[in-house]
Amino acid sequence: MSTAVPACEQEPGVIYPVVDLKRCEGKGDCERVCPENVFEVKRIDEQDYRSLGLLHRFKVRVHGFKVAYTPNVDACRSCGLCVTACPEHAITLAKR
Numbered sequence: 001m002s003t004a005v006p007a008c009e010q011e012p013g014v015i016y017p018v019v020d021l022k023r024c025e026g027k028g029d030c031e032r033v034c035p036e037n038v039f040e041v042k043r044i045d046e047q048d049y050r051s052l053g054l055l056h057r058f059k060v061r062v063h064g065f066k067v068a069y070t071p072n073v074d075a076c077r078s079c080g081l082c083v084t085a086c087p088e089h090a091i092t093l094a095k096r
Contacts, residue, residue, distance in 0.1 A: 010078035012036070015093050017082055019068045021048055022056045023090035026066025030082040030091060036075040039068050039082065 017030075017038060031039040044060055044067045052060065060067065068090070070076075082091050 010076075012077050013074045013096065015078035015095055016073045016076050017070055018092050018094050019070060020090045020092070021060075021067050022052065023088045024067045024086075025059070025063045025088050025090075026068060027063075027087065028068070029085040029087060030068050033081040033085040035079065035081070036072065036077055038070050038072045038076050040071050041066055041068050045069075 019030075021044065026041050028039075028041040031041050043065045048067070049057060049060060049065070076093075078093060080093065083093060
């Protein structure tokens with residue numbers, strides 16, 4: 001039995017995922033489900049870490065300083081799998 005993956009019908013670069021670093025816990029569900037390899041879970045950049053408030057910095061620490069970034073954002077075809085896979089609801093899709 002095979003699981004059908006929803007078609008990513010949007011042209012790349014029109015819609016893009018936005019990760020809310022205040023919510024992201026770096027679990028990597030987005031990275032695993034994205035058929036276009038848009039995401040990378042890695043250590044939070046120092047500048048991003050410093051831009052967070054004290055409570056959110058603590059949360060990032062608890063989760064191993066890991067968050068999701070979108071280094072291949074222009075490949076996004078708006079399938080929405082990342083949005084539904086994220087347990088923290090940290091990802092939204094935006095239009096350019």
